[in-house]
Amino acid sequence: MFKGSRLNSTPRIPYKWSLMFVLGLGNLLAIMDGGMVAISLPKIIEVFDSNASTVAWISLAYFVGTTSPLMTLGWLADTVGRKRMYILGIMIVTAGLAFSAVSQSVPQLICVRLVSAIGSSMILANDNALLTAGFPSQDRGKAQGISNMALGLGLGLGFLLGGVLIDTLGWRALFWIRVPAWIILAILAWRIIQDDRGADPTAIRLDALGSILLGAATITVLLAINQAGKIGIVAPFPIAMIAATVILVPILVMVERKASSPIIDLNLFKNQVFSSGMASQLFMQIAQGGWNFLAPFYLIYGMGYSSSMAGLIILPFHLIRLIFSPIGGVLADRYGSQIPAAGGGILLLGGLFLISSLASDAGLWLIVLTISIAGSGLSIFLPANNSSIMGNVPLRNLSSASSFLAGSRAVGASIGIALAAAAYTFFSDRERVDGASYIENGSTDTFEKALLLVIFASLIGIPVILARGKEQGQR
Incomplete structure (x- = not known):
């Protein structure tokens, strides 16, 4: 089935764990991008004299470019081989980072990010398939758990490392400093991932x-x-x-x-549990996307922290999932998904509301506490809701459901970023002082109004969860 394995020189390490290392490193590097770019947006606004609605597209272009071609690239990977597609994706991302580092304007940076996102989509379209093929069925749950740990670490570390780099080397370092790591990943993927020749292209209709x-x-x-x-x-x-x-x-x-062979299997939405899970995922991701966008503006220009300190403060929101995500999964297994999903959603939005209510002179401990409350809510919601979605579709539709889940996550986060950027720009312009720069108008009051709008838009996700039907399990 496989040819061209290059693991003969390292017989003491089983192939599945070498593969896990490569894919885990790929997930870590890929997911770090979101946090690193988000923490850099206030600085990019300052450097290019831009505004939040415009620089938001540095992130939005990446989301759109990653999500839209996922299904098509998955089909191509089945045709030309997953290893080839995975490595090609790494090469495109690496080139995109290099060109991003030398971009001379915000529109130029947005265009480069859009192309780079296609490479990221090639990676995401193949990592789960490679993981499933490389691990026996009894070890796949463990493999997914390790992979998700890499995602959680990447989300948090992206903000922290990004902030440090901005304060020490400048915003361009966010891109060029990652190039060597991606080159190393490409070499490891070429040497470790076993060759596959792809399937018959006529077996799947695009x-x-x-x-x-x-x-x-x-x-x-x-x-x-x-x-x-x-x-x-x-x-x-x-x-x-x-x-x-x-x-x-x-x-x-x-x-x-x-x-x-539809890219969207509409029959899945006849299942009320699936529809509820997808809708609630979308709304909770609006909240997370909006928070991820607004947090750097709040902490850097509203509260006066450095980029490094802002990244450190945001870190608990994401790293806390290493503690609470397993709890959310256990609660879902024991009591069903509705209670932990609704409780997690309420905790997330309640924590964000507390953040929006903080005074401009709030202590650091209080800011970290409220951020941790919001992060713990998301950490409980995600495994419970994902379990509901994946556990209530027919076995033959697991791949489609998994794609829907990834798509709703990306679309929800994109809407949250777009909404937050629009609200931040609107309220900042209304409060503009004559002669003041855009950055000088970015107050905590502007942040609070924008975050409240994001919370309000996400609130509908709670009754959607509570209206969820009886879980039927897989058939």
């Missing part, structure tokens, strides 16, 4: 039109939200984007109903 329509609909809704805060929701451009979204979504539904 839903290219569905992929294009999904990407277009995602971009139009993000543009509508993003620009509404900058130029007003009744301005011609946001209205045009809303109209385009209204047109694209029904077309996408019609195309997917007729597709032989």
Whole structure:
């Protein structure tokens, strides 16, 4: 089945654990990007004299570029081989980091990030498949647990390391300093991952039109939200984007109903538990995406902390999942997913509300405490909700459900970023003092209003969880 293995020189290490090291390193490096870029946005605004709505697209372009081609790239990987696709993705990301480091404007940086995101999508489309193929069934749960630990560490460390780099070497270092690590990953992947020759390309029908329509609909809704805060929701451009979204979504539904291998299996949404899980995931990710975007502005320009200190303060929000995620999983196994998912969601939004209520002279311990409360809520919600989604679809639809889960996570976070950026820009402009720069208008009051809007938009996720039907299990 496999040919070309290069592990003969290291017989003492089983292939599955060598593979785990490579994929874990890839996940760690990939997930760190979000935090490192988020913590850099206030500095990029200052350097290029830009605004929150514009620089938000440095993150949004990466989300869109990663999510939209996932299904298509998964099909291509089955055709040309997962190892080749994985390594090609690493090479594209590495080149993207190098070009990002020398970008001379925000639009240039956004374009480079969009291309780089395609490489990230190639990695994400293959890591779970490689992991599943490399581990026997009795070890796959353990492998997924280790992989998720790498994701949690990457999320937290991205903010911390990004802040340190900004204070010591400048924002460009966020990109060029990671190039050697990605080159090492490419070498390890080439030497360790076993060759696979791919499948018969005629065995799977590619839903290219569905992929294009999904990407277009995602971009139009993000543009509508993003620009509404900058130029007003009744301005011609946001209205045009809303109209385009209204047109694209029904077309996408019609195309997917007729597709032989649809990118969106609409039949899954007939399951009330699945639909509830996907909707609640979307709304809770809006909260997380909005917080991740706003936190650096709040801590750096609102509270006056350095980038390094801001990254350290944000760290507990993500690292606390190493403690509470297993608890959320155990609670879901024992009592069902509804109670821990709803409780986690309430804790997340309640913690974010407490953060928005803090006075401008709040002590550091109080800021860290409220951030930890919000992070623990998300940590409990995620495993419980994911268990509900994956445990209540037919076995034959597990791959589709997994793709939906990744897609809803990315789309929700993107909407949260777009909404937060639009609100931050809107309230900052309203409070602008004559002669003051954009950065000088970024107060804690601006942050609080923007975060409250994000919380309000996410609140609907709680009744969606509570309305969840009886869990039926896999069939």
